[in-house]
Structure formats: structure tokens, C-alpha cells
Amino acid sequence: MTTVPYDVIAIGCGPFNLGLAALADSLDDVNLAVLDSRPEFTWHRGLMFDDAMLQVSFLADLVSLVEPAHPLSFLSYLRDNDRLYQFYVREKFHPTRREYEAYLRWCATQLDSLHFGHHVADVVWDGEFFVLSVERGDRVVSLKARHLVLGVGTEPAVPAALAGLPPERFLHSADYLFRREDLLRAGRVTVVGSGQSGAECALDLLRANAAGGPAVSWLTRTQSFAPLDYSKLVLEMTTPSYVDYFHALEEPARDRLVKEQWRHYKGISSDTLEEIHDVLYQRDLNASPMASVDLQCAVAVEAAVARADGIELTLRHTDSGRTFEHLCDAVVAATGYSNRPLPFLKSVDPLVRRDAAGRWVINRDHSVGVSDDALGGRLFVANADLHSHGVAAPDLGIGAIRNATILNAVAGREIFRLPKSTAFTSFSLPR
Incomplete structure (x- = not known):
């Protein structure tokens, strides 16, 4: 240099x-x-x-x-x-x-x-x-x-409720393939989080479960295992035209929109959801005994404690407000990233x-x-x-x-020509 x-x-x-x-x-x-x-x-x-x-x-x-x-x-x-x-x-x-x-x-x-x-x-x-x-x-x-x-x-983000778990029983989804063999040897594996990373980890574990692998639980705080909104006109919100509009808004409006638009960048690929459903359907046809599978929406992790017989998660059902306990041997946190x-x-x-x-x-x-x-x-x-x-x-x-x-x-000059119009949708007020 x-x-x-x-x-x-x-x-x-x-x-x-x-x-x-x-x-x-x-x-x-x-x-x-x-x-x-x-x-x-x-x-x-x-x-x-x-x-x-x-x-x-x-x-x-x-x-x-x-x-x-x-x-x-x-x-x-x-x-x-x-x-x-x-x-x-x-x-x-x-x-x-x-x-x-x-x-x-x-x-x-x-x-x-x-x-x-x-x-x-x-x-x-x-x-x-x-x-x-x-x-x-x-x-x-x-x-x-x-x-x-x-x-x-960014770096893996771990919620405070999961932060104190022992590393031999806990990992972030960013390290999933590095620790996959350890997970397959566990008796009960819980995936927390339902973005694309969580779905891919859950799919891999469900395939392993169908082949005689561990019990699998997949938990999400959202109301459903929601697909990524990949429709054409929605995709126009990833264009420079929408960026121009968004940046010109007042801060409260921008914050509100980011919260409302989470499915535009945090949802799950429809293909991945289809594969998960296919695995579950084929598993249901199998007469051989298999470890349990549990998919649960609208649950938030309130606390996590390491016990001699595994990890005890305290979960809150967000619709009813009631709490319950969930026991597993390993936790995969598909809980996103932070700057x-x-x-x-x-x-x-x-x-x-x-x-x-x-x-x-x-x-x-x-x-x-x-x-x-x-x-x-x-x-x-x-x-x-x-x-x-x-x-x-x-x-x-x-x-x-x-x-x-x-x-x-x-x-200080236009080295690269930038597009002047990139969306069919008009986002701002008509002039």
C-alpha cells in the first residue's frame, strides 16, 4: 500500500x-x-x-x-x-x-x-x-x-433473554453449519426466530428429523411464519425512486414505515415455506416412529435457564398473555443482526x-x-x-x-449516470 x-x-x-x-x-x-x-x-x-x-x-x-x-x-x-x-x-x-x-x-x-x-x-x-x-x-x-x-x-444479535446460555447448548444461526453435527446429536433442538435464516435452519433440522434425527421446535414471536413480500409492485419499494421518497419524509413517518414494512426484507421465501410444508406432509405419511416436531407462532422468549437436563425456556403466548415452559437440549437463535x-x-x-x-x-x-x-x-x-x-x-x-x-x-461530478425513474408507482403527493 x-x-x-x-x-x-x-x-x-x-x-x-x-x-x-x-x-x-x-x-x-x-x-x-x-x-x-x-x-x-x-x-x-x-x-x-x-x-x-x-x-x-x-x-x-x-x-x-x-x-x-x-x-x-x-x-x-x-x-x-x-x-x-x-x-x-x-x-x-x-x-x-x-x-x-x-x-x-x-x-x-x-x-x-x-x-x-x-x-x-x-x-x-x-x-x-x-x-x-x-x-x-x-x-x-x-x-x-x-x-x-x-x-x-453487522454482527449476530442475541436477545437478552438468551444471552446467558452456555455456548455448548446455544448458537446463533450465523454459525449453524459450523455446529450442525452437534445439533444432530442433541435430543431436542429449538429454533427461535422466523426470518429466512430461521426457516432454513428449521428446514434442515426437519429433514434430519424425518431421517431419525432430533426433535424439532420452531418458535416465532410473529403471528405467522410470514412469507417475504416479493410481489412486483412491492419490489418497487427497493428502487432508488422509493429511496428518494422515503428519505424526504419526516423521521416519525420513516420509523413507522420501517416497522410496517418488515415483510419486505425479513419475511421467508415462499419456496422455503413450500419445502417445509412438503417435508412435514411427507413426514406425516411415514409410519415409522420419529421424534416430535412443534411449530408455534405468537410466542416470545421471556427467560432461559440452563438446567442439568437441558435448557428451560419461559415463553409468553402473545395473544393470551399466558406463559409456559419449554424444555430442549439446544437452542438456535435466528434473531437477526445489529450494526x-x-x-x-x-x-x-x-x-x-x-x-x-x-x-x-x-x-x-x-x-x-x-x-x-x-x-x-x-x-x-x-x-x-x-x-x-x-x-x-x-x-x-x-x-x-x-x-x-x-x-x-x-x-463532485456525475461519473456514473444514475437512473432518473425506476418505478411505475408514484409514492409522493401529486403536484
């Missing part, structure tokens, strides 16, 4: 900052580096089921929705791996999650701007640049950048403006609002703006547009 100041340093290398590097790779006048503490690029390895499908189309790759002819598009990956015709004959718009990760890794090998094994320990603003203290093995180096992009991603803490920004954080709920104020171009122009450079976020940009924020389909918006803002 060079000691010359960079135009942009992106911290964290998930799909969004990887896409930023891909788009910036074609630019001669934007000097960018991406730093990640991990030794190599990986993506959701603990949930990489063989048959798990991406929930968006292959066009939601790193670049296509901005630059369809880009050499790092998904179609370019297929051509480079001599699989383009096979994909064409397959006639499925959604690649498997495993293939999408292979595509991401293929992109990563072609980008010299990525630097793994680089842990950002501290960031300060010196009046002209962001100065980063970066740990590389046993060395600490200093790097400078005019602008930063934060893409450190990672940013301890390296402790000196910059006081300069950031916050909304009424204490969250960072995020501008439409994904830059962070700061007090009185306290920073000469800009701080951008990737997928930390659900509260300001709506349900599109975590969607892979918005990644290329967000990255093009950031690079245009950094350059």
Missing part, C-alpha cells in the same frame, strides 16, 4: 464495499483502498446450504444496475468460468447463495485495491485528512484518506449529528451529517441507513446505485 493519501478508504469488505471497489477500479482519478481485518473474503459461510437461493436476481450483482457491460458483472463471471450457456438453459433468475459467493470471491481476486489482514484500530481527523492507524500483524501503519466509507457490516460497534471512530463520533432517536443523520448521498462542517472530508455508510433510506438499505439490488452515488459525490 502507498503512504500517499487516498481519495477514499473503505473499511470492511462485504458485498457493498467490494462493489465500491469494483466500480472505482475503472476510474483513473479516484484512488481507493478497501481494508478488512479478515484474512480473505467470505460471505455467510455458516448458512451456506447447498440449495439456498439468493433472494434477489443475478442482476443485483456488484455493478450491473449501474454498468451492465462492466467486466466484473455476474454474466462476465459466468463467461469467464465457461458456464454462461448452462446458466441460460437453467432459466432461473436467482443464483444459489453458494454460486453468488463464488462470484464475489472471483471479483475479489481481480481487485488490487483490496487489503485483507488490515485491522483499523483508530481514526482521527487532522484538519485535512482522516488518519487511520492500521494493524498489520505485529506492525502498525498510518494511512490517510480524504473520505471514508464504513462497511463493517457492529465502531470503537475506532471514538474521536470522530462527537462530530456526528444525531436524530431524535440518537441515530446518525444520514444524507441522501449516504454521507453522515456532521456539526458545522467539522470535517473537510466526508464519511459515508454502506448498509447502516435503514432508518434514513428505508427497506432498500440492506438489499443487494441497491448496492451498485449506492456506490455510484458515493463515487459521484466524492468526485
Whole structure:
């Protein structure tokens, strides 16, 4: 790496900052580096089921929705791996999650701007640049950048009621495949949570149950095992047109909409729900004795205690308000993710403006609002703006547009042409 100041340093290398590097790779006048503490690029390895499908189309790759002819598009990956015709004959718009990760890794090998094994320990603003203290093995180096992009991603979120359970009997769904054999040896396994991750873990356990595996309970706080709302006009809420509308709303309206629209990004694939029902139906036809299966909606975990004979969960039935006990040997928490803490920004954080709920104020171009122009450079976020940009924020389909918006803002000109209209629906009041 060079000691010359960079135009942009992106911290964290998930799909969004990887896409930023891909788009910036074609630019001669934007000097960018991406730093990640991990030794190599990986993506959701603990949930990489063989048959798990991406929930968006292959066009939601790193670049296509901005630059369809880009050499790092998904179609370019297929051509480079001599699989383009096979994909064409397959006639499925959604690649498997495993293939999408292979595509991401293929992109990563072609980008010299990525630097793994680089842990950002501290960031300060010196009046002209962001100065980063970066740990590389046993060395600490200093790097400078005019602008930063934060893409450190999320980490598993565990509810307080489950936080004290012993690790040998408890795991988050993010680690499911790493601990799968332990779960199959348990007598009774309970999955808590009903998003896509919870459904995939439950499906795998139900298949194992039908083959003589453990008893399975699948619990959710919601009123049903609800499908992802993937209808065409609803999908327009993941377009830049809707992001424009959403960002212009007042904060209370945005907060209300995020709560109401949870099925747009937290629901379960209809295909996965169909597979689960098929497994349950075939299981019902089997005359051989099998361990029990229990699916329960509208129950919330109030407490969890480790006992000698297993884990005792105290559950509250939300419709009746009554509580009851549930005993199992292992718990899988499919309870989502939360933004990672940013301890390296402790000196910059006081300069950031916050909304009424204490969250960072995020501008439409994904830059962070700061007090009185306290920073000469800009701080951008990737997928930390659900509260300001709506349900599109975590969607892979918005990644290329967000990255093009950031690079245009950094350059001060329209390097990448952004679409002017992306939805048939009119979201705002008529003029």
C-alpha cells in the first residue's frame, strides 16, 4: 500500500464495499483502498446450504444496475468460468447463495485495491485528512484518506433473554453449519426466530428429523411464519425512486414505515415455506416412529435457564398473555443482526449529528451529517441507513446505485449516470 493519501478508504469488505471497489477500479482519478481485518473474503459461510437461493436476481450483482457491460458483472463471471450457456438453459433468475459467493470471491481476486489482514484500530481527523492507524500483524501503519466509507457490516444479535446460555447448548444461526453435527446429536433442538435464516435452519433440522434425527421446535414471536413480500409492485419499494421518497419524509413517518414494512426484507421465501410444508406432509405419511416436531407462532422468549437436563425456556403466548415452559437440549437463535460497534471512530463520533432517536443523520448521498462542517472530508455508510433510506438499505439490488452515488459525490461530478425513474408507482403527493 502507498503512504500517499487516498481519495477514499473503505473499511470492511462485504458485498457493498467490494462493489465500491469494483466500480472505482475503472476510474483513473479516484484512488481507493478497501481494508478488512479478515484474512480473505467470505460471505455467510455458516448458512451456506447447498440449495439456498439468493433472494434477489443475478442482476443485483456488484455493478450491473449501474454498468451492465462492466467486466466484473455476474454474466462476465459466468463467461469467464465457461458456464454462461448452462446458466441460460437453467432459466432461473436467482443464483444459489453458494454460486453468488463464488462470484464475489472471483471479483475479489481481480481487485488490487483490496487489503485483507488490515485491522483499523483508530481514526482521527487532522484538519485535512482522516488518519487511520492500521494493524498489520505485529506492525502498525498510518494511512490517510480524504473520505471514508464504513462497511463493517453487522454482527449476530442475541436477545437478552438468551444471552446467558452456555455456548455448548446455544448458537446463533450465523454459525449453524459450523455446529450442525452437534445439533444432530442433541435430543431436542429449538429454533427461535422466523426470518429466512430461521426457516432454513428449521428446514434442515426437519429433514434430519424425518431421517431419525432430533426433535424439532420452531418458535416465532410473529403471528405467522410470514412469507417475504416479493410481489412486483412491492419490489418497487427497493428502487432508488422509493429511496428518494422515503428519505424526504419526516423521521416519525420513516420509523413507522420501517416497522410496517418488515415483510419486505425479513419475511421467508415462499419456496422455503413450500419445502417445509412438503417435508412435514411427507413426514406425516411415514409410519415409522420419529421424534416430535412443534411449530408455534405468537410466542416470545421471556427467560432461559440452563438446567442439568437441558435448557428451560419461559415463553409468553402473545395473544393470551399466558406463559409456559419449554424444555430442549439446544437452542438456535435466528434473531437477526445489529450494526457492529465502531470503537475506532471514538474521536470522530462527537462530530456526528444525531436524530431524535440518537441515530446518525444520514444524507441522501449516504454521507453522515456532521456539526458545522467539522470535517473537510466526508464519511459515508454502506448498509447502516435503514432508518434514513428505508427497506432498500440492506438489499443487494441497491448496492451498485449506492456506490455510484458515493463515487459521484466524492468526485463532485456525475461519473456514473444514475437512473432518473425506476418505478411505475408514484409514492409522493401529486403536484
